[in-house]
Amino acid sequence: MDVAEIDDYLRQLTQDERFSGVVRLDRDCEPGVSGESTVLLRQAYGLASRTWQVPCEVTTRFDTASATKLFTAVAALQQVEAGAFGLDTRVIEYLGLSGTMISEEVTTYHLLTHSSGIGDDADEDAGEVYEDLFVDRPNYAIRATEDFLPQFIEKAPNFAPGKGCRYCNVGYVLLGLMVERATALSYREYVVENVFERARMTHAGFASMDRVTPGVAEGADPVLDPSGEVVGWRRNIYSFPPIGSPDAGAQVTADDLLSFHQALVCGDLLGADLTAAMLVPHVQYRPRGTGFHMTGFGFEFETDVAGQVRSYWKEGLNVGVSAALCHYPSAGITLAILSNMQDGVWEPIKKIEATLNL
Numbered sequence: 640m641d642v643a644e645i646d647d648y649l650r651q652l653t654q655d656e657r658f659s660g661v662v663r664l665d666r667d668c669e670p671g672v673s674g675e676s677t678v679l680l681r682q683a684y685g686l687a688s689r690t691w692q693v694p695c696e697v698t699t700r701f702d703t704a705s706a707t708k709l710f711t712a713v714a715a716l717q718q719v720e721a722g723a724f725g726l727d728t729r730v731i732e733y734l735g736l737s738g739t740m741i742s743e744e745v746t747t748y749h750l751l752t753h754s755s756g757i758g759d760d761a762d763e764d765a766g767e768v769y770e771d772l773f774v775d776r777p778n779y780a781i782r783a784t785e786d787f788l789p790q791f792i793e794k795a796p797n798f799a800p801g802k803g804c805r806y807c808n809v810g811y812v813l814l815g816l817m818v819e820r821a822t823a824l825s826y827r828e829y830v831v832e833n834v835f836e837r838a839r840m841t842h843a844g845f846a847s848m849d850r851v852t853p854g855v856a857e858g859a860d861p862v863l864d865p866s867g868e869v870v871g872w873r874r875n876i877y878s879f880p881p882i883g884s885p886d887a888g889a890q891v892t893a894d895d896l897l898s899f900h901q902a903l904v905c906g907d908l909l910g911a912d913l914t915a916a917m918l919v920p921h922v923q924y925r926p927r928g929t930g931f932h933m934t935g936f937g938f939e940f941e942t943d944v945a946g947q948v949r950s951y952w953k954e955g956l957n958v959g960v961s962a963a964l965c966h967y968p969s970a971g972i973t974l975a976i977l978s979n980m981q982d983g984v985w986e987p988i989k990k991i992e993a994t995l996n997l
């Protein structure tokens with residue numbers, strides 16, 4: 640396994656100002672078996688702060704963007720196990736949100752699998768840009784989960800619940816509201832106590848961008864001239880809400896992501912049935928290569944035509960943010976990669992997959 644080749648490649652990307660962040664690559668213990676994974680690569684690259692030229696460290700925390708949906712999925716499934724609501728619970732009735740454009744037929748299952756059809760606040764598949772939401776409304780006005788509701792409850796649905804699959808950020812906002820209603824805790828309080836602490840994610844949390852929080856990377860993207868040369872860097876502080884929410888924005892280390900995955904597959908976060916349900920696909924998203932791209936409860940999956948899982952992952956991106964947690968079952972390999980650049984993680988992932996034949 641040529642980990643040195645991967646490390647050399649990442650150092651070159653860093654020198655070319657195409658990557659900054661942290662990479663951790665592990666060979667896993669077997670699912671359902673407690674134990675430590677084998678660390679193959681655990682390395683920081685580039686700058687955590689371009690303003691002050693502070694280097695990244697392996698303990699640096701990064702925004703995870705949509706990878707936060709994994710934590711929301713676990714939180715919701717914990718409440719399914721607790722009997723607070725079911726996978727077939729009608730979301731609008733449960734939340735008391737009647738009178739909106741969201742179908743009364745939408746269930747917890749639909750939200751988890753992106754099959755609800757509800758209109759997203761920023762529809763990525765339609766080319767809408769998330770930061771455009773804050774041209775007329777200040778991003779700092781959005782702190783509580785319910786603050787997101789005006790951004791989408793009057794948008795027309797894309798299809799009837801269960802009649803399609805379309806990535807939907809606000810489906811996970813609704814899941815966060817369900818967790819809050821079930822527990823009488825804020826989404827962030829619940830996740831810290833019942834996901835991060837149980838998974839031994841010792842650095843994970845929800846730091847607000849308008850508070851000084853040591854060890855959190857500063858997001859920025861390059862400003863390019865017409866020839867493609869970097870002529871400056873653009874901060875991301877006006878691009879999304881100031882603190883993490885059920886659909887995005889938790890800050891973690893790469894070690895935290897590996898701890899989360901190990902806690903999940905070893906049954907420390909959910910019982911056996913829902914652990915198994917979270918590690919398999921449920922809804923077809925689109926054809927992919929010689930198989931299919933599927934969605935599940937938080938994770939996305941690549942399968943062959945026979946339904947065998949080749950890989951599962953959750954990625955996220957925003958201005959000044961990209962993140963991914965990827966697992967390759969046949970190789971027993973898990974990858975956590977975090978970057979404070981929007982385009983940071985994609986080239987490294989391709990290189991790692993090609994070098995290791997994943």
